[in-house]
Amino acid sequence: MLRNYLKIAFRQLWRNKSFSAINLFGLTLGTACCLYILLYVQHHRSYDRHHAGVENLYRIISDLNLSDDGETMHMATCSPPIAPAMQEDFPEVELAARVCSHPA
Incomplete structure (x- = not known):
């Protein structure tokens, strides 16, 4: 059939x-x-699934205003004092790490 x-x-x-x-x-x-x-x-x-407490991992993205007409650059990096400032200002933050990009 x-x-x-x-x-x-x-x-x-x-x-x-x-x-x-x-x-x-x-x-x-x-x-x-x-x-x-x-x-x-x-x-x-599948990102960051190998860490313990993966539900508590967050990433900060910086927005840089380039001009007065509203042009904005979104970056996955942040300035050096952000990590210590977040640990001081927010008691919920246990650990902080910065991501830096270096042009090759």
Whole structure:
């Protein structure tokens, strides 16, 4: 029975070549996009999972105003006194570490 269904499906695909090609392309593209999104989300959810107390890890992002017209630069780094100042001002902060970028 399955062999008969496959034979009929193959005949229909062969009879309507352009329609079948468009459908196959759409199915392939949709599957590839779905897999890419799945891998992207899995990759971003895997950061810092090896630390104990991962639910208490936070990252500070700095916004630098470059001009008066509202142009802003978002940076993943912060200035040197931020870590000690946060530990002094916020008693909830147990440990702090800075991330520095050095141009290569």
